[in-house]
Amino acid sequence: MVITRFAPSPTGYLHIGGLRTALFSWLWARKNGGKFLLRIEDTDLSRNSEDALKAILKAFDWVGLNYDGDVVYQSQRFDVYKDYIAKLLQEGKAYKCYMTKEELDALRAKQEAKGERPRYDGRYRDFCGEPPAGVEPVIRIKAPREGFIEFNDGIKGDIKIAASEVDDFIIARSDGTPTYNFVVAIDDYEMGLTDVIRGDDHLYNTPKQLVVYNALGFKPPKFYHVAMINNEKGKKLSKRDGALDVMEYKKAGYLPEALINFLVRLGWSNGDQEIFSIEEMIELFDPKNINKSASSYNLDKLLWLNAHYIKNSSNEKLVELLKDFGVDLENSDKIDAILNATKQRAKTLVELANEINKILNTPKEYDEKAIKKAFKGEALTIIKDFVELLKSSDSLNSKEDYHEVMQKLVEQKEIGFGKLGQPLRVALLGSMSGPGLDEVMYIIGLDEVEKRVKNIENFLKG
């Protein structure tokens, strides 16, 4: 049984780095028919974990990640941690340290001044004397003083860290609350985790957590440390780089499958394959194929994937999605015509909505260059004649019907298609680009075509 987890600290939203590690963990659990658990690391009581959890679940829900069992809150497990602390104290594997924060700061400053690595000097490690009055002690765990702490990382291979790098770190603050590295080890053990996939930034926490595992006699899980995601310049991702919050991608018009596909390929690959359905990801994912090096995210590729998924979405699905972007086609009788005309040219749902509005709404203004280029010579007469020809046609029930009329006019007048198409396009859409005119006309209908041609006639006169 493979059991993985996602264990965010409550920061208020889920960012894309977190989503990627969550995705990796989720995929690995699902692939193996295991469990994916969710735990909120809220030992720091000053943060609101309810809101943070809601934000995370909202994002999970959007991208389609689900978790098993109940959410574990560390803030509700303090009794458990207390028992373990008492046990370690009793067994002499942890001890009370009466050094005050001020003394600790002073020690650190002194060590730094000497160019040494700041670390606790172990002065209370074997203390048996009379404790100083008025000092609430912290609890420190006894870390090995010699040798190495070693483990095998599923991504980076064998990691060996000198014991001198790990001091007797604090497992309980002077107010009695336990600290991060201590509770993580306990929870990961008690939740039965077999595989811990997390960010690279936790690599140095691992030896500390191993000290806890060791002291408690727990068998540690397999660790996988995934390298960070950098921004497009190869630097650390920060709020300045834009959408860190996963839900921002929803607002920007990305499809969840595009974002997930994008993220799974950031640091992981399966040969040359670029497009993965969720089912394929589950089938193919293996952490052994996760890259060791950090990756930069590249908006162009995400955009390309998003365009791909829009193009390949069903029209029914797009109708639903577009509702969030101010376009409601539910009651339209031309859904397929509208979406088939537009979904090829949109990279995001925002763009798709704009494309649709451009067709559906009578243009309020015209592109100046387009006017100049398209309305030379007989252009206005040509499109007016075209409208007359449309009116005399007996059937206009498909884009093909409209196309035939266009064809007929061009032949009658012995002109190139562009002589009709360019001015007509500007009249109908306000600019020189857009979907096929036969499609546009079929969508908006004869009356609207006539109206738009009249509009541009008035515009040109005025």
Add this chain to the structure above:
RNA sequence: GGCCCCUUCAUCUAAUGGUUAGGAUUCAUGGUUUUCAUCCAUGCCAUAGGAGUUCGAAUCUCCUAGGGGUCACCA
């Protein structure tokens, strides 16, 4: 600064001692299209640098450089 990790086209990556170093995105060019986009084709572009080991190195070793992480009574 100490310690640890990392380094293949601009970007994501493939190639686990033998390939003309492959694919994708971007970009450029051409085709298709009345236009734009799509689509198709073609092209440009990389093993950070230096020493070894080896018949043979992107791949193994060492050094250098660069990037990142971490050194809390935060998580």
